[in-house]
Amino acid sequence: MAEVIFFIAAIGAIAGAVGTVALRNPFYSVLALVCHLLALAALFLLLRAEFVAAAQVVVYAGAVMVLYVFVVAYVGGSGEPLTASTGATLRFASLIFALALFAELTIALVGTSLSALNSDGAPYESGFGSPAEVGELFLTKFLLAFELASLLLLIAAVGAVILARRRTGLGDPREISVADVMRVTASDAPPETMLEAGGPPHR
Amino acid sequence: MSLTWYLVVSALIFCIGAGGVLVRRNPLVILLCIELMLNAANLALVGFSRMHGNMDGQIFALIVMVIAACEVAIGLGLIVALYRRRLPIDVDELRELQG
Numbered sequence: 001m002a003e004v005i006f007f008i009a010a011i012g013a014i015a016g017a018v019g020t021v022a023l024r025n026p027f028y029s030v031l032a033l034v035c036h037l038l039a040l041a042a043l044f045l046l047l048r049a050e051f052v053a054a055a056q057v058v059v060y061a062g063a064v065m066v067l068y069v070f071v072v073a074y075v076g077g078s079g080e081p082l083t084a085s086t087g088a089t090l091r092f093a094s095l096i097f098a099l100a101l102f103a104e105l106t107i108a109l110v111g112t113s114l115s116a117l118n119s120d121g122a123p124y125e126s127g128f129g130s131p132a133e134v135g136e137l138f139l140t141k142f143l144l145a146f147e148l149a150s151l152l153l154l155i156a157a158v159g160a161v162i163l164a165r166r167r168t169g170l171g172d173p174r175e176i177s178v179a180d181v182m183r184v185t186a187s188d189a190p191p192e193t194m195l196e197a198g199g200p201p202h203r
Numbered sequence: 204m205s206l207t208w209y210l211v212v213s214a215l216i217f218c219i220g221a222g223g224v225l226v227r228r229n230p231l232v233i234l235l236c237i238e239l240m241l242n243a244a245n246l247a248l249v250g251f252s253r254m255h256g257n258m259d260g261q262i263f264a265l266i267v268m269v270i271a272a273c274e275v276a277i278g279l280g281l282i283v284a285l286y287r288r289r290l291p292i293d294v295d296e297l298r299e300l301q302g
Contacts, residue, residue, distance in 0.1 A: 006204045010212045017216045017239050021223035026231045033235050036216075040242055047209070047253040049261050052245075055268060064238075064275050071279045072231060075286045087295070091226050098222030105214035110207060118205045122256025133258055134265070142262050149269040156273035163280030166287070 006046055012039030030068045037061040049129045209250040217243035228293050230285075234278045241271045 016036025020029045037060050044053035110117070127133055138146045220239030227233055245264040252260025285292060 002204055006208065010208070013212065014215055014219070017219040020232070020235050020239060021219055021227065026229055026235075029232050029235055033238060036239070037242065040246060043209070043212070043246060044249055046204070047249045049249045049252065049264070052249055052261050052264050055265060059268060059272065064272055067275060067279060068231070068235070071282060075231070075282060075292055087228075094222055094225030097225065098218045101221055102214055102218035105217065106211055109210045109214060114206075117207050117210075119254070120205065121254040125256065128256065128258065129261060134261065137258055137262050138265075141259075142266075145262070145266055149266055152273050153269060156276045160276040160280035163277065164283040164287075 002046060005042065009039045009042035009046070012036070013043065026072050027069070030065060030072055033068075034061050034065050037065070048124060051129060051131045051134045054131075206250050206254050210247055213243045213246040213250070215243075216240075216246070228295050230278070230282055230292060230294055230297075233294065234275065234282075237274065238271060241267055 013036050016032050016034075016039060019032030020036060023029045023032055037056060041053040041056040041061070044050075044056060217240050220236045220243060223236030223239065224233050227236065245267055248260040248264045248267070250260075252258060252264075282292065285297070290297065
């Protein structure tokens with residue numbers, strides 16, 4: 001049974017990965033990556049990593065991919081031609097490189113003669129991979145990494161806001177920002193002094 | 204299932220991601236391919252964690268997910284900034300830093 005689920009999930013993951021790379025429309029690429037992530041979550045479940053699988057589905061396939069979909073919808077998923085005008089040889093070379101990398105990685109992994117490679121792994125203990133275990137490890141052994149990760153998330157959020165904010169002078173003139181609205185209402189307000197009203201009309 | 208199968212799947216996904224980074228020109232898709240590579244590494248980490256019966260690999264995978272989320276936030280912010288400045292969304296056109 002585990003073998004059947006493994007092969008279904010593995011084929012789903014690989015198909016999703018191929019779709020991410022090969023589909024022309026970035027929107028479809030994002031959807032293929034969502035399929036890939038869901039299949040990968042099934043593989044994590046087979047490896048008894050329940051919390052990682054749940055985090056994968058909720059955080060990755062949920063939150064991060066929604067962010068991607070929003071940006072693709074904003075930027076506009078224009079179908080890019082896969083073959084560049086100049087990059088046909090480069091594309092061929094990169095395919096060769098990817099294949100060579102796969103061969104090398106497989107030889108390196110299979111040839112390591114690790115004792116666990118052909119076993120079914122350590123005996124399963126109840127509680128392995130559960131949220132309680134993960135939380136305990138995060139708050140005891142990996143406390144520093146946990147805190148640094150939260151700090152990094154804060155920095156990334158602030159950086160993303162600063163990078164994507166609307167700069168004056170570069171925005172679309174057709175768009176209306178809050179500053180424009182403020183300026184318009186300020187100039188429409190009745191002048192309070194004669195100087196603001198333009199001064200005396202004669203002279 | 205023996206660990207070898209998981210590692211081979213992980214290597215295959217990693218190579219698909221690496222090839223995608225080299226082939227595609229849209230920075231959005233390049234970010235997606237980087238996600239693929241990170242996920243392949245996650246699969247290998249979780250597989251090793253299972254084989255050793257040690258949870259450390261899963262913690263590592265979770266931290267990798269955090270890093271990936273940060274990278275996505277910054278990368279998408281850069282792409283939105285590019286779009287705002289009317290620059291082409293194409294890494295072949297964006298080569299000011301190349302010298």
